[in-house]
Amino acid sequence: MxxxxxxxxxxxxxxxxxxxxIAQGENGGTTIKALVFDNGGEFALAGYTAYLVARLPDRIHYYKGTATVSGNTVTHVCEESKLACVPxxxxxxxxEFTNGSHSVQTERxxxxIMRDAREGNTPAKSWDNAVEALEKRAETAVTKxxxxxxxxGKALNNANTAVNICKSATDAANTATSKANAATKSATDAASAAxxxxxxxxxxxxxxNTATSAANASKDGADLAAADARKAAEEARGAVSSDMKIYFKRVTDAQGNSWPVLVDMTI
Known part of the structure; x- marks a missing residue:
């Protein structure tokens, strides 16, 4: 350091x-400590905000970096990439110290800033092979x-695509389930209707069947009535002879039994 x-x-x-x-290329950087006095007496820096200000050697750019204060000591750790960028x-x-609207500066x-010997230059042929190999390995590691x-990034894109596919499949499955539920309800309604x-x-x-039975019973009654009618007709037709001289009449006893009796009307 x-x-x-x-x-x-x-x-x-x-x-x-x-x-x-300050040397360009120093990894540890440079720390500047300044003991600040006011006409020979210690200058109390408490309450002040401190900065290191410098015009760079190119006389075009300037540097301004914050510093810390303690007592009459101000400390600044140089930012090599900014302060030492111009040799x-x-x-x-x-x-420079500021406190509200009050601002004071130290003497100049x-x-x-010492130039880095490697800046803008190409390594010589005698460059250490081991170091060169190490640099190549570092470059390879960076490339990898x-x-x-x-x-x-590609894997992340693929994962996002897979998530979208899964979401689409889930949506399709939900739609199919809804249709299946609707079909099940329709089948249930159809079974109930059947x-x-x-x-x-x-x-x-x-x-x-009841009507058929009733019809059959009516038919049986009709058949019996028809049979009785036929029998009555037959009896009627045979009750009087053609020459009107004899006829049959029905005799019924006390038990209700009846039978025809031939009656002769010859005079």
């Missing part, structure tokens, strides 16, 4: 000779990781 401490005064009459050196030298760096100090992300029709047919059959 690159830790550097400087002293700064908000009285800017003095000449600042402080210089902070070179600048003498326009300072700390310099930043010497990217492919894994793509595959995961049972009712059978009962009505049985009732009609019984009525027909």
């Amino acid at each position: 690159n830790n550097q401490t400087i002293e700064l005064d908000i009285d800017k009459r003095g000449c600042g000779n402080n210089c902070i050196r 070179g030298y600048t003498d326009e760096a300072y700390f 100090f310099a930043l010497d 990781g990217e492919q894994a992300v793509i595959d995961a 049972n009712t029709a059978k009962a009505n047919a049985d009732t009609a059959t019984n009525a027909a």
